[in-house]
Amino acid sequence: RMHILTEPEDTSDLEVLLSATDLLAACAESKNLFIESVCQNIFSIEELVEIIRNNLPPARKRPFVRFLIWVYMSTDGNQQSSQGTALAHGSAIWKYLHHISSLLENVAKALSLVPKDERETIRHELTAASRRRNSLGAHSPQYSGSRLPRISSVGIPDVTDEEGQLVPGLLEYLADGVIPFL
Numbered sequence: 243r244m245h246i247l248t249e250p251e252d253t254s255d256l257e258v259l260l261s262a263t264d265l266l267a268a269c270a271e272s273k274n275l276f277i278e279s280v281c282q283n284i285f286s287i288e289e290l291v292e293i294i295r296n297n298l299p300p301a302r303k304r305p306f307v308r309f310l311i312w313v314y315m316s317t318d319g320n321q322q323s324s325q326g327t328a329l330a331h332g333s334a335i336w337k338y339l340h341h342i343s344s345l346l347e348n349v350a351k352a353l354s355l356v357p358k359d360e361r362e363t364i365r366h367e368l369t370a371a372s373r374r375r376n377s378l379g380a381h382s383p384q385y386s387g388s389r390l391p392r393i394s395s396v397g398i399p400d401v402t403d404e405e406g407q408l409v410p411g412l413l414e415y416l417a418d419g420v421i422p423f424l
Contacts (some may be wrong), residue, residue: 247293247302264305266408270312281313290314295341300400301411307419315423342420348401349416352408357404368413 248254266284270275290310321388352363397404401412 243289244296244331247296247298260302260305263309267305267308267312270309273316278313281309285309285313287332288316288334289334291338295334295338299411300409300415304411304415304419307415307423311419311422342424345400346416348398349412352398352401356415364408364413368417 243259246253246259249256252302263285266281270281285306287310290306293306295308296303353364356364397406400409402408
């Protein structure tokens with residue numbers, strides 16, 4: 243799986259992996275103990291943490307963070323996964339939280355550089371992306387970076403590219419993965 247995720251180009255195998263993982267995460271949202279049990283046999287916590295800690299584009303991490311949340315962290319009622327409880331005690335998850343902290347600091351820095359009237363464009367794009375995801379399926383096409391304002395003339399790590407555009411999938415990753423995770 244990691245080999246597919248780290249390929250530089252989008253392939254049909256990557257699309258299938260991302261879509262299937264996001265579909266399983268969506269199924270686990272129903273908090274059905276049987277579905278959660280089946281999903282826990284597909285990905286271990288260790289594999290999920292390895293994936294989300296890897297230097298992957300946000301759009302590739304999003305389904306796995308959602309899977310981690312709905313399969314291990316937000317489980318059926320009073321049923322607590324022993325693996326989910328152990329998650330908080332592992333050093334890998336704390337390293338991921340440190341990464342999230344740095345990412346959110348960089349996002350705040352980037353957004354502070356955007357004029358107030360152009361922030362509305364970003365908010366609108368995030369809302370539109372959410373609608374596309376809900377109406378078209380799990381792994382919908384990413385937004386067109388040309389519609390978003392240029393944020394900075396300098397790349398901000400994990401937030402903007404060399405041209406100052408937001409990294410594709412970042413907003414969806416934050417809204418659907420990072421914020422619910424926290």
